[in-house]
Structures are given as C-alpha cells and as structure tokens.
Amino acid sequence: MTLCRLIAIALIPLLATPRTVQAQTATPTPKPPPPITRAAPSVEDVATTPLSDLNIRKKGVPDILIRAQAAPYGLTGMGRCSAIQKEVSKLNAVLGEDVDAARRSGRKVIPGKVAQDLVGGILPFRGIVREISGANAENRALQQAIYAGFARRAFLKGVGLQKRCGYPARPG
Numbered sequence: 001m002t003l004c005r006l007i008a009i010a011l012i013p014l015l016a017t018p019r020t021v022q023a024q025t026a027t028p029t030p031k032p033p034p035p036i037t038r039a040a041p042s043v044e045d046v047a048t049t050p051l052s053d054l055n056i057r058k059k060g061v062p063d064i065l066i067r068a069q070a071a072p073y074g075l076t077g078m079g080r081c082s083a084i085q086k087e088v089s090k091l092n093a094v095l096g097e098d099v100d101a102a103r104r105s106g107r108k109v110i111p112g113k114v115a116q117d118l119v120g121g122i123l124p125f126r127g128i129v130r131e132i133s134g135a136n137a138e139n140r141a142l143q144q145a146i147y148a149g150f151a152r153r154a155f156l157k158g159v160g161l162q163k164r165c166g167y168p169a170r171p172g
Helices: 003-024 043-047 049-053 063-070 081-095 111-120 126-133 135-162
Strands: none
Touching: 063 081, 063 135, 081 135, 126 135
16 A cells, blocks of 8 residues: 555544534533622632733723713613613623622631732732733723613613513612
8 A cells, every 4th residue: 555545544534523523512602701890809810910910911891881881871772671681681790799689798808809919919019010000090990880880780770670670670
C-alpha cells in the first residue's frame, strides 16, 4: 500500500465523525451571569480585584440598565402584563431579588467580602490608584445605572399592581 492510500483510509473515519459528534453533543445553555448587586463576591471577583482597581478588568453596564437610565419611567411596549413581567424578570436577573422577595441571611461577616478587601489591600494607595485609573469613575457610572434599574423595577411593579398583573410584575 502506498502512503497516500494509508492516509486516505485513516481519514475516512474522521470525515464521518463530525456529524456523529454534532448529533450527540448538545449545545450547553450558557449560565446567566450572577446579579451585579450580590452581597458576596465570587472567587473570580476576589482574584481579579487588583485588575479591577487598575481598571484593566471592566465589567461594563448591562444593556437593560442603560435602557433604564434612558427612560426609567417609560411605558413604551409595557401595555400588557406579560411585557411588564418579562421586563421585571430581566431586571431581577441583573439586580438580584427585589426587597419584597429577598431572603435575609442574618450574617454580619461575609467571607468573600473579607477576602476581597484583603486582596485589595495588597495594592498600595489603592484609592488614589482607583481614581487615576478610572476604576472609581466606572464604578460610579455602574452605581448610577443600578439606581436607575431599581427605580425602573419599582415603577414597573407599581404599574403592574395598578393593572392587577401577577407576580413578578407586582409586589409579592
């Protein structure tokens, strides 16, 4: 047998494999990101604190919060309860549970927050570095967007209550 023929015979199973693999492999659904207002930072948040302080790692403002800033009390497209429920659910996914549904842990010390503060303490003159790098400005912009998101969610729940919508389009 020639070398070309051996290579061709070896490649035949590989050519048939993609269809088989594609049929057997389900595309995993991407895990939604955690709410940006969660109390306890993740391990990733703790590990990347110095990068955030230097404004190298930027989280950015989620699109729904940008829209909330632009029109926190807008009702365009919110004529039906289902639209209000969908919008409130999207806000809940980004902001975390609203005060009417939040469960209190009663815990005073949050280990992840302590770890993040310890890692953040490694950087000398952290406050000045954050200001110069723009990390504080980015954080202020995110906090303003979060505030607009809270206002939008509360407004929509009020509208949902008036329309007698079901939860989550009304307070629970």
